[in-house]
Amino acid sequence: MPALARVDAGRHGGKPGAALEKIRTSYPGSSRIPDEVFRWIIVLSAVSVFVIVVLVVWELVDKSRLSLHQFGLHFFYGHDWDPNNDSFGAMPFIYGTLVSSFLALLLAVPLSIGVAVYITEMCPQRLRAIISFLVELLAAIPSVIYGLWGIFVLAPLLRDYVEPFLAKTLGWTGLFTGPMYGLGMLAAGIILAIMVVPVIASITREVMTAVPQNQREAVLALGATRWEMIRMGVLRNARIGIVGGVILGLGRALGETMAVTMVIGNRPEVAKSLFAPGYTMASVIANEFTEATGDMYLSALVEIGLALFIVTLIVNALARLLVWSITGGTARPRA
Amino acid sequence: MPNSVLPSTSQAVSLWRRLTDWGATGFAILAAILVLAPLLAIFVYLVIKGVGSVNWAFLTQTPKPPGETGGGMANGIVGTGLILAVASLIGVPLGIGSGIYLAEYGRNRFGDVIRFTADVLNGVPSIVVGITVYSLIVIRQKHFSAFSGGVALGIMMIPTVARATEEMLLMVPNVIREAAYGLGIPRWRTTLSITLRTASAGVITGCMLAFARVAGETAPLLFTAFGNQFWNLKLNQPTAALSLQVYTYAISPYDDWHKQAWAGSLILILLIVGAVAAVRITTSRGMMKGS
């Protein structure tokens, strides 16, 4: 039925209303009023979406005005977050957000592409549905449960086994030094990576499947191994979409709140070591919003929210653009 | 023809190429294992640590004061239900309405704007939605409430429901609409009783997915519903929610609360899975399957 629907939609140029206007308007007027009323209700629902987004932007800008005015650009590179003295610099949070997100991508991208390649090109047919379902299931787990698991399962694991090992082998890099709490930037990066894998993997799978079979055959016919066929015939053609998927994953990681708040340690410091606790933009809002006394404090937090909104907006728009250029506008990122 | 430059023996496929092929396959399998391992681990721990603490008291009592053992998350379970009810009342109609617009009336420039806006809304971090609703409602009302929590979650449901509705409606063949018009059925009636009904299974699935997604959300509730130690069934009071309680208990220093956090998580997951399963079962009987 879907195939038929697409042929049909094509016939009218994708507009269900186009050829039907004639029938509709050549119609006794008695149904005009209910039709108009219905149309208005529907249009209003659609407009409500627009209104909501406008309200989001408005409230963010309005409530952060105080802080924007007071601190200007200094807000974004100041290191000092001092509510007692009404002095607010958001650099530690920006640093924490960026580091945790990029660490997450570093771990998630190879794994996601690996899983996608496995499911699309290597997996036996009957396992395909189960494995892809299970990967999607990762996306369904609520953030707070990831956080709970992070605190009581992952952090002890890191503290007792992984971090000592890393300190011993790679401690010289300066990235794996200092007290080992288990909680900290490394834990946040790992949890975020797990949460972001289903996003990147599902987009990667979609763009890989969109590559026509004749490209794969062209490579094989030249005398290529299976990996060479995947590399040259599929991944190469899908690379723009894969980049789009990665950027979408980044967008997801940047906005993630609960799981990160629960494992990152919540200390507004800029530290080189991944063992150290950190703080992200979303986390500081989550932790301090309801405690914020004073208009400047609240305004500073809202300004962080505004910055987060703008960054995720740009990142998501970029991602969508890239994915659409491969799938031709039919696939929508399902994050 | 000039001399052949390529080797013609069957050792032609070099060891290096064979090794990389083998290595790539190994890496892909390893990736699949590494990705699925946390999934398994989370579910195993949920069951091991949660099942022991889910008992009658847990399901029927409200929290005891910090430090005391016992008590439960009954108010959280009910509170989540209340908040989700409000959320659905907002998210589903607006989402379906928007979806109908996009599919039936919006195949034009303005429709593209709405579609883009819905995608933007979908990408807004949940905590930012919380800030917005706090600003719009909580500050004005001067108190936290289940209502504001529901509004926040409802807003987050809209893009998912709208997109699913649009996709499903577009899959309904035009001939069905034409047949209805030909019979003299007005457009509003056709859209609702015929087109939407044909697509209903997929639309319901979309609503369910949106529901499942917001059921586990915590961040937007932090400063809207806020949480409550006691029973509350009033919409205009701060209300407990499962996800909020799990969070509060998880970061607390009390062992008993940690155990209850696992139990609460288990209930939350069961709630989500149960809702999705219930929808699957009811919609797979006799109606057109969605996608």
Next chain:
Amino acid sequence: MGVGIEVRGLNAWYGKNQSLNSIDMSVPANHVTAVIGPSGCGKSTFVRCLNRMHETIPDARAEGSVKVGEMDVYGSGSDPVDVRRRIGMVFQKPNPFPTMSIFDNVAAGLKLNGFRNRKQLNELVERSLKLAALWDEVKDNLHKKSGASLSGGQQQRLCIARALAVEPEVLLMDEPASALDPISTSKIEELIFQLKQHYTVVIVTHNMQQAARVAELTGFFLMGSLIEYDKTEKIFTTPADKRTEDYVTGRFG
């Protein structure tokens, strides 16, 4: 120089359906052999069995003996990757790599086989493009234009150049001109005529006039079996089998 192909007892299946029944065929070196027949007769399957492309489809398999020169294609020590390098294939719909330049398209197979030397690659790419009669048209834009920016006929010649670059002994062509306009088609046919000096060509075609124009030998397939195989002239003027006669005179298919 091309080599001959000896096919003995070739059977092929898609899942449980047998699509080729015990084919015996001897394809002589440096000749063009056409394979004709109605839709679904197995001609494409046959050709894809020669370079072990058939088995890349899930649940598909082939059994029997195929010897290309001295290479035993289905022998126990045989590596499909090596087989496919030594037997080139050109597909019905031109499939150049859209993300690569013209140069990189032709060089793709060479790079797979470990050629990195710039000078060598330049020479080999030029030679292949000349063999495919495309060199003059693209020599100024080798690195600037992508493979997909060429016209349909040029794309197909690019695919031929790409296939020839890895120096196969045999060239298989599965309806290579059916997606092209008449002028491009005749260019391809001219090219095939030239190519047979260096290669053994097997061409699948549903166009009988084309078979008559380019091929010295023609095999008629029907429902998975090779019905008749003889000089093209004989197949079209005095076929031995009635079924062949019915097909070539247009009574079916």
